[in-house]
Amino acid sequence: QVQLVESGGGLVQAGDSLRLSCAASEGTFSNYGMGWFRQAPGKEREFVAAINWRGVNTNYADSVKGRFTISRDNTKNTVYLQMNSLKPEDTAVYYCAADRWGLGSKMRRDYDYWGQGTQVTVSS
Numbered sequence: 001q002v003q004l005v006e007s008g009g010g011l012v013q014a015g016d017s018l019r020l021s022c023a024a025s026e027g028t029f030s031n032y033g034m035g036w037f038r039q040a041p042g043k044e045r046e047f048v049a050a051i052n053w054r055g056v057n058t059n060y061a062d063s064v065k066g067r068f069t070i071s072r073d074n075t076k077n078t079v080y081l082q083m084n085s086l087k088p089e090d091t092a093v094y095y096c097a098a099d100r101w102g103l104g105s106k107m108r109r110d111y112d113y114w115g116q117g118t119q120v121t122v123s124s
Contacts, residue, residue, distance in 0.1 A: 053102030
């Protein structure tokens with residue numbers, strides 16, 4: 001069982017930056033693909049970014065391409081989401097997830113473990 005703990009959320013203004021972190025308890029973290037998803041009030045949880053087990057392949061939602069960057073440090077069992085040029089529409093609870101197949105998928109159904117989420121609020 002992998003436990004994931006997100007941190008780094010907060011209240012910022014439009015145009016600001018935030019870096020989210022997700023720390024994993026599992027020692028085999030380096031085998032997992034990792035993803036970030038978000039859920040705004042009244043909306044379904046949506047894909048944001050993902051990275052495969054080696055950190056070589058990344059995927060992004062069109063809405064965040066060029067603004068967000070996903071990365072991982074397997075020595076620290078941590079995945080990051082650097083968010084720049086934040087917009088009010090980025091306001092959501094952000095969740096990290098682990099995929100035991102290591103793929104870094106865009107699909108929610110491919111992920112086996114989820115964190116509790118961290119709130120990001122962007123004011124205009």
